Amino acid sequence: MSPTPTFGRYAEIPVEQMTTEQRxxxxxxxxxxxxxxxxxxxxxxxxxNIVVSSASAQLxxxxxxxxxxxxxxxxxxxxxxxxxxNINGGAFTDVTAAAVGxxxxxxxxxxxxxxxxxxxxxxxxxxxxxxxxYITTVVNLGPNVNGQTIKLRWRMGxxxxxxxxxxxxxxxxxxxxxxx
Ligand SMILES: [Ca+2]
Numbered sequence: 001m002s003p004t005p006t007f008g009r010y011a012e013i014p015v016e017q018m019t020t021e022q023r024x025x026x027x028x029x030x031x032x033x034x035x036x037x038x039x040x041x042x043x044x045x046x047x048x049n050i051v052v053s054s055a056s057a058q059l060x061x062x063x064x065x066x067x068x069x070x071x072x073x074x075x076x077x078x079x080x081x082x083x084x085x086n087i088n089g090g091a092f093t094d095v096t097a098a099a100v101g102x103x104x105x106x107x108x109x110x111x112x113x114x115x116x117x118x119x120x121x122x123x124x125x126x127x128x129x130x131x132x133x134y135i136t137t138v139v140n141l142g143p144n145v146n147g148q149t150i151k152l153r154w155r156m157g158x159x160x161x162x163x164x165x166x167x168x169x170x171x172x173x174x175x176x177x178x179x180x
Contacts, residue, residue: 045153066167
């Protein structure tokens, strides 16, 4: 079990028992930057070096996510980023960003993360919600990383409220790219 986050003056109310109004008020307080709020977090997993040998290189992996999402939108979720020496000075950049030129063949992002609950990935498309077990995600790594030695980063951002089981990945397979 993860620790129970605190919600300022709503600290005594489990988030599942909050009314819609309480939850909205707590979010508004959080967005205002008032102290005493709980946990928004960013966690990540970084790959070994990957040598890309084709403009059509692909990654396939098993992807299992169950992160906070509800009728109001997508609150917690994860993204896949690329660090390549020739792109943004090697800074990790979303695989779907134009600078990378990657795209999802299947099992791509499910929604845009809300911007009003202090998720570090607010406003970005992400895997969020419940995949209902493992799905297969296939990613074109994009033409701009051809010939480069890159790293991948699976990065998860969560907001101030409510947790879900999380995110698991497995069985990475590269086509036209290899791990060092
Ligand atoms: Ca959350």
